[in-house]
Amino acid sequence: MDLAYSEAEEEFRRRLREWLAGVLPGLPPKPSPDDWPARRAYDTTWQRMLYDAGYAGLHWPVDAGGRGATPTQHLIYLEETEKAGAPYVGANFVGLLHAGPTVAAEGTAEQRARWLPPVLRGDEVWCQGFSEPDAGSDLAALRTRAVRDGDAYVISGAKIWTSHAEVADWCELLVRTDADAPKHRGITWLALPMDAPGITVRPLRTLAGSTEFAEMFLDEVRVPVRNRVGAENDGWRVTMVTLSFERGTAFVGEVVACRRTLDALADEARRNGRWDDPVLRRRLGRLNAEFRALWRLTQWNVGESERTGGVPGIGGSVFKLRYSGARQELYEAAAEVLGADAFDVEREWVLDRLSSLAYTIAAGTSQIQRNIVAERILGLPKGR
């Protein structure tokens, strides 16, 4: 049981820090959150810089064009880029963290050659067409239909919560190809070109006032059969291969960011006098315990994945359950530090407070996470 990093890991950290210190000052200013083309350009420029420096696809396998880094190196990368204030993965999220790894694991040689290099270079952006208006927590109930017509699928339906849909080149799409099979066995994974005729994208405005994601309507959109990854009706397994396996690093950057926010809150409270309130002070102290523990749990999970080559995503469910609640608590405390300023969205942390309301919903609600923890880790019987 050790928290020391090896010499090679420290060397990796040193080189990364040096590189970040050299390139970050030259980045253009961050674009406005509502200017999607500018956001795409900013995010893909950063991805190209990573690519040129050899940091693209750090955690991808070498035969997929990645660097095959260890989980600990990936942890260091995420920790250092966050601390240095480097851009987030942003528009490259789905390509780098889900669609890409899915193609790498399940795609043919031609599919890997076609889709993976442009993701690593920042040339192409992916979005995710999984959720539907009537298929959220119960994702396998999705109804977007794909009917085979010669060498193409003809697709009709609606998708929702599709981040970056306005600026994506590709969409990893789950469709129903067999309406009569049990719900998990009639789903197929397709790569949908976003310029295909019949696609309508409509931005959705969030309660924070921004357009973080979109609805996508598909009206007889034709997708070549060669864009299918895995077998027809095997799309659920294909998707879960990636979704259910991670290396404990999913929240590294976010936990580092939360700890920095907490320090800043303490500094602000000391400055504005609210630090004298022992109730607030102790609340911040408790959050310090919470995020320190989440950091240590991250290191523990990464340590586990170093030993086993990966941790089942169910372990991530415990983490996400605890983390998403803690992050909401963090911004509740921030509002208390801000006092009367908490109602001004121009003030730091106010929009974050609003955005944090999504954490217990997105990527599996806390209620679904509890089901996963109870059934798949604790072994309690499945229910309704």
Added chain:
Amino acid sequence: MDFQLSDDQRALRSGMRDLLDAVFDRDRMRAAVERGGTLDRSLWRELGAAGFFALRLPEESGGVGLGLPEAVLLFEEAGRALLPGPLVATHLAAGLVKGAAEGEAVVTAVDGDLPVAHLAEADAVLVGADALAGEPLRAFVAAARPVRSMDPLTPLHRTGADTGVRAVSGPEGARAATERTTAHAERIRFEGALLTAAEQLGSAARTTETAVQHAGDREQFGSPIGSFQAVKHLCADMLARTEPARAAVYAAAVTGDPVEIAAAKLLADEAAVRNARDCLQIHGGMGFTWEADVHLHLKRAWLRSAARLGGAAAEELLAAGLGAARRYPGSSAASGRGAPEAGGGG
């Protein structure tokens, strides 16, 4: 980085579990409850012989020569098993009080104005870094008043505010000596908090297992109650309290950092108390009986929460550790392996 148990640490933990299964099974635990928690001296000596108290003493002093990470694993097992006695105090007294390391002596401790555990049968009492024995101990005990303890496994005494303790806490000496004593007392204080947190962690894990077992066995409305989400979600929350507490306790054992120990204690206290509460709730009416073991976990957890760095003190310490200027240069300029951590992630 390899923040996982080593093979030796796993073996140590399972060895301790096997030992407790053999010498302190449920029948013996309930017998201890029936006699009001009075200690079994032969069990105490067996723990001593197994190295429980001498674990961290250097080998040349007759100890096992291991560190805090190994100690927390043993205390976690003790917490799981509801092992009674002033385990933390006697462990801390090894090398300081004669016979403590071997399990020949029972050593308890004064902790602020809290009731003192197992005082009547103690051979010595720790007051900070000093030990009280012989005539001063007899005077101390005579001035104390037994309490009808809420926890049937922990006999308690209230001691007066002015029990003359200060009079025996070391000779008047040079300032350097006083400072050394203060530093030593601080070290004992935080190590005691960490080992107590480890016991809480073991209890939290045990009540989670007990709750899950019951939820899978007990049927109502024609199904195991664990198939109902209302029950299932309580169980999931129990695990989501235990695992972060475990990471915090193990990390604090590696770094020895006071702020990190405060985090470990706070989260382990919360996990132990709230998991015991949820376990009780899941047991329904049976959970409210003397016969079910869950109340024993809850009562111990309550006692340990108040003891050795209680919630308010831990939170204040953690608050004082916040702030950009405080963190990066090293609020965790701590003793122990692995510190200071590269990148200030501590």
